[in-house]
Amino acid sequence: MKILVCIKQVPDMESKFKVADSGKWYTTADLAWRMNEYDEYGVEQAVQVKEQIKDADITVLSIGSGQVKETMKKALAMGCDRGIHIQDETAFDKEPYQIAGIIAEYAKDKNFDLIFTGMQSQDRGSAQVGILVGEILDIPSVSTIVEFAYNEGDVDVSRELEGGIKAKMTVKLPAVFTCQLGLNTPRYPTLPNIMKAKKKELLTVAVADLLHVNARLVTEKMFLPEKKAGGVILEGEIAELADRLIAILKEKSTVLA
Template identity: 60%
Template sequence: MKLLVCVKQVPDMESRFKPNGQGTWFEEADLAWRMNEYDEYAVEQAVQLREQLGDAAELTVLSIGPDRVVEAIKKALAMGCDKAVHVVDDAVAGKDPWQIAAIITAHAKGVGYDLIFTGMQSQDRGSAQVGGTVAEELGYACATTLVGFTYDNGTITAKRELEGGIKGVARLATPALVTCQLGLNTPRYPTLPNIMKAKKKEILSIPVADLLTVDPLAVTASFHPPAKKGCGVILEGDVGPMVDQLLGILKEKTAVLR
């Protein structure tokens, strides 16, 4: 059984972001990078299935981006993936979800994966469109926002989190694609022996031009920090004078008490 898990490298959300010189995305210099959180759940679930199936399965991890995404790939390999595909693309930030999905689809069609795992969404863009689009393009069954997963003889039982906290259950036959989120599992921490083993695992590099011939969209300057707002006013002193002062501010700044 051929398994694929797709991961994305994103900035640490605790980083200080600022627009780049073109105003099209954030400045990437000096940021700390990590595997997208939702993708960690996807990797863990894929590795658990790989362990369940044993030698009958092979698990590949795929990531799109510049050279730095190899670090995210190596983490997935250390977690238990068998091999990796790095789609080399220095301009990945300028591609929309359809183009990202088209790249994954082009690779997947050539291999014929039985089951594909992705994160529910990325932490930097949050479109939640890539997984579903890949499934549509491949003609695969699809279940999104998984919080429960079991596999038995070609049938997937997927517990999904829906609006209002309702849990829905779907059963899918392979080939299929599922998107994973918080609550599905607890991602394992790569151990030192597995990190060392990961260094010997195959990472196949593919130029993005081999999979996608459409140019990225022309992004105009639209990325900017929120507009600065005035600071609040702190009133100090006795209660009586502060009440009078507050009423004066309300009359001046708003329609209250007019």
């Protein structure tokens, strides 16, 4: 069984974001970077399938500057077997169709049985890439999965719908799955596995070798959202803040009346 897991390195969402001088993206200096949260579930699911069937080989793929290799090393330490780093200094500016095009171009002659992606990235949040990879490769895809069970060529999954309802589905492989939060419990890499990961294959490929599609959309400008009109911001000493909040609640809400 051959498994591909696609991961993205994203900024920590708790960061303070500033619009870059270009006016089209955010400044990347001073940000902490980590694996896109949704992708961690994809890595974990791939490793669980390998633990179940033993005979499996997991490739982890990521697109970006050399810096994304740090995140790929975490995936290797979690249990992926090899890494493909697609070197691209302007990956942040690529739209989902281009990203999917690069992944599909890499995957097209490799006969992967299972492809995992996150259901979306935390920064762009398009929720398109995994499904587009399936469309380009002409294999089925199921998005937003919260349950996954492999049984000899078939996969039983549950998709998460609104209101906590799930749709139960069965798919034959090869197929693409996009992972929702809560699919499993992503493991923490152990120290011995972090050491072992350093010896695993991590190849770098130039993006120009794999990018054969044009962007269908571009960012015109980026900006900070406006705060709610009339919203009050309270700052200061704790006890005083509590008094001020209580005074506002007495005036504006009936709950303390």
